[in-house]
Structure formats: structure tokens, C-alpha cells
Amino acid sequence: MCTVCGCSDGEVRIGGKAQAGHGALHEHGGAHAHGHDHHDHHHHVHESELHRHVHHYGRGPAGTSVPGMSQTRLIKIETDILAKNKAYANANRERLGQLGIVALNLLSSPGSGKTTLLVKTIEAMKATRDVAVIEGDQQTDADAARIRETGAPAIQINTGKGCHLDAHMVGHALDELAPQRGSVLFIENVGNLVCPAAFDLGEAHRVVILSVTEGEDKPLKYPDMFASADLVVVNKTDLLPHLDFNVEQAIANVRKVNAGVKVMKVSARTGDGLGSFVSWIEGARAMQLAGADVAHAVAGE
């Protein structure tokens, strides 16, 4: 488990079923079974370092090593550390594109009103659109249950100790959820303004939600998240009369990290501004369908 943020991928559950395939952590068990203690390992490493120094004076990058005297070699791999996630994300994106599904990755801190916003948005859209939801939380399927009450299909991913959804989990969730062609897919990420920023899920757009009960300086404190947003929704605006929150300052801070991003003021509770959010989603869906193979199939609705 990550001592920084509690991140681990050993306990992922999708729709209540444990997921295989996140093996890296489990392999530690095999490592312990070797019976070496850590001291042994370090000792061994020092020995081999020493060994190399004896044979190779001034050994630097392998370009300077003498052929035939050492098997040490340098391999340039130039690989993005998150390349694996990126590959899964691209596969998800391709699959969603072929189905004409617009996927929106919803990100925020815990308690910003993501699920309430989703419930209200689904209620506003469900008469005309198929909507499906992937819910990410560390534990419980409470949020998926709230979504299902609207009649929309929802699947819960429990990340266990994990602090974010990754593209691999979302791929499995798509298998189970099987959203309709031409539908709108919401992926509600784990409430966290840090880790989910780095993980592409294959979504068409990222929507970051900032509630007015937080601080105006959130965009500056968590710039990576706000920098990655395609839309920022300032939520809970009905509470503004009771707060010192300066909306214009908050929006100015958003623009400091993401100059061109669209910002909307919404109260999911009263419905104020919700129409703009729905219009934006419709626009995103139209863009997703434009040029997609399924455009003709779903345009005739």
C-alpha cells in the first residue's frame, strides 16, 4: 500500500466481484518466500558493485564499457511510465468511439456533490438519452445504488486501498455494464483532487467539479487536476449567500492553471445552471458522434 496516499491495486472490486490481473503487488508474496532477508540482498548488491569496480575503472554509462569484459549493457527504452494505462485507455477510447458513446470522467474532492449532480443530470436527460454510469469509490456501492434509483444502469468499482480509477478497471466495468450505442457514459472517479489527474481512462472529456464550500484557492493547490479539465463546474451555488466564497476569484484561479477552460456555475440542488450543463453534454455527444461509424445508426432517433 502506498504510504503517500493509500494507493494499492490489490483489492479492486467491480460490481462486488474481486478483480484478477492486478498482479504486481501479489508477487511480493513470492519474493518473501525466497527466504533472503533484506540484509542478504543488500550485501549481494554491494558485492556485485565492488566486483564491477575492480574490472572497470572509471565505469560510467555503458557507452564507456569495454566489449568482452562486461555483460553490463545499457538499454534505451524511452517508455512513458504510465504507458500501460495509456494503452488500456486508448483501447477504451476506440471501443467507445465505435459505439458512439460519449464518456465523461467526473473528478472532484469528496463531498463536492458529484453524485447529486449526476442524479439530477440523469433525471433531466433520461427521457431523450440512454445514460449509464461507472461509479468509483474506495468502498461501498451506495453511489451506484443512488444512480440506479433514477433507472439508469450503474456499476460500482471499489478500488479497495486505491486512490483513483485506472483504464484497466474501466475496461472491465465496460464489459459488465455494456452501455447502449449512442449513450452518455458518466465515470464518477474516486473523490480525490490529486491522483486521478494522471490516469487517462479513455474518456472523451474531463469534468472537474469544485463546490463553493471549498476554497477559492483549490485550483492553485491542486493545479494538475484543474489543468487537465475540459469543463469546470462550480457547484452548490445556492449556498453562496451563506458563504464568503468569491466565485470570480475561484474562476480566475482556474484560468491561471487552464487559460481556455469552460467554467459553469451550477446548483445541482435547485437545478439552477443545470440546463447549461446538459447542453454542454449534448454538444460533447454530438462531437463524439460526428464522424463516428455509428453516426448514421443513432442519428435517426
Add this chain to the structure above:
Amino acid sequence: MHEMAICESIRRTLEEQAAVHAFQRIGRVSLEIGPLSGVEVEALRFGFDVVMRGSIAEGAVLDIVECSAAAWCMQCAETVPIARRFDACPRCGSHQLQVTAGEEMRIKELEVD
């Protein structure tokens, strides 16, 4: 951020590379980490040692090249250095910046036996 998850991703990549290039041990791993990548280098070093235990990279030296960040300033129409995402252009003070460097999170090279 989630440096442990990143280390696990590195470990998987190293194990795949071991199969491709047929090596048994990794003595040194070189990474390039940008200041805007969201990765805390000290946490990454800590996580690296822990996650690599029992792998072909156990005990490997971790080299981290911390590169610098830059952005394209739309007002000045040129590339300017920045340190953080919310920095203004050091020339004109505008926030109309598009980050062009600093988000790197790459495995550059491996020294292997």
C-alpha cells in the same frame, strides 16, 4: 501523488523489457521526471526500493533526471520557463500559457546484466 502505483507500473515495464531483451538483472534505472508531472521524487525513491524487492531490479540504483518546465506564452509568442502550473509568464505576466515541457514521466534507460 500515487508514487507506489507508479513504481508498480515501472516494475511491470521492467519485467516486460527483461523478457524482450533477455537480461536477468537491472543495476540502474534512469527516469526523467518533470516538475509538473505530479510525482514527488522523494516518495518515488522510497516506493521504488520497496516495490522492486523480489524483482529483477531489486537493489537497483535509481537515477532521476529532473528536467525543467516551459510553456508557450500566447502574448509573447515564445517559449518561457515556468516552475509551477499557475505561474504567470515571467516576461509579460500573462496566464495565457500552454505548458510545453515539464510533464515528463518516462523511463529513459536501463543498465542491465
